[in-house]
Amino acid sequence: MAAQINPSILSADFARLAEEAKAVEGADWLHVDVMDNHFVPNLTLGVPIVESLSRATDIPLDCHLMIEDPDRWAPQYVEAGAGSVTFHAEAAAAPVRTAREIRAKGARASMALKPATPIEPYEDLLPELDMLLIMTVEPGFGGQSFLDIMLPKIRRTRQLIAKHGLQLWLQVDGGVSAATIERCAEAGADVFVAGSAVYNTDDPAAAVRMLRHQADEATAKAPWACAH
Numbered sequence: 371m372a373a374q375i376n377p378s379i380l381s382a383d384f385a386r387l388a389e390e391a392k393a394v395e396g397a398d399w400l401h402v403d404v405m406d407n408h409f410v411p412n413l414t415l416g417v418p419i420v421e422s423l424s425r426a427t428d429i430p431l432d433c434h435l436m437i438e439d440p441d442r443w444a445p446q447y448v449e450a451g452a453g454s455v456t457f458h459a460e461a462a463a464a465p466v467r468t469a470r471e472i473r474a475k476g477a478r479a480s481m482a483l484k485p486a487t488p489i490e491p492y493e494d495l496l497p498e499l500d501m502l503l504i505m506t507v508e509p510g511f512g513g514q515s516f517l518d519i520m521l522p523k524i525r526r527t528r529q530l531i532a533k534h535g536l537q538l539w540l541q542v543d544g545g546v547s548a549a550t551i552e553r554c555a556e557a558g559a560d561v562f563v564a565g566s567a568v569y570n571t572d573d574p575a576a577a578v579r580m581l582r583h584q585a586d587e588a589t590a591k592a593p594w595a596c597a598h
């Protein structure tokens with residue numbers, strides 16, 4: 371699979387979301403960061419804005435719920451038009467039931483891990499998921515520096531995916547840029563969220579193409595991809 375680049379609208383102008391979505395035409399998904407000021411110390415947007423955005427763009431929405439009680443809210447984001455819904459392992463009381471509800475409503479189910487959360491306790495849940503998100507910053511804000519110490523977790527997760535013969539996508543989010551995307555791809559990521567590296571440029575669509583090219587080149591040389 372070619373690398374997927376998902377621009378994060380956290381770095382976009384919230385007063386011009388429809389135009390900001392148009393500015394990244396060619397992106398695989400639009401990453402929508404939902405924050406509730408409880409799970410993370412920041413507040414962004416909710417179901418009504420996702421509903422409007424899904425009508426305003428043909429790019430499918432990849433909603434990342436950084437909220438408490440995602441078990442209750444995740445299905446509502448599918449109904450609002452999200453094509454993929456990510457909940458946090460640290461916040462979900464019933465991750466299997468929530469993943470099944472997301473899938474039953476017709477979206478891709480994804481679970482996220484904060485930097486200090488290991489993948490190993492969740493190994494048996496992987497078949498219930500369409501994507502796993504490894505946070506490469508502490509969630510809550512755009513523009514932070516990439517945490518290199520997450521690379522071993524990305525590698526171990528890629529090995530678990532191969533061990534179980536799964537088609538699971540492996541997403542990274544936080545500090546992904548031209549300077550870091552190759553390391554992520556070499557380690558095993560295949561879906562890349564990028565906020566400031568896309569929106570803080572003169573040509574966001576060109577930034578998406580450049581990041582995808584870099585990731586594809588790095589993946590082609592990666593041992594995990596060669597063994598595929």
Ligand SMILES: O=C(CO)[C@H](O)[C@H](O)COP(=O)(O)O
Nearest residue numbers: 509510512513544545565566
């Ligand atoms: O989930 C997030 C923050 O919690 C954002 O998606 C992420 O930080 C993207 O921004 P940048 O690429 O600028 O780091």
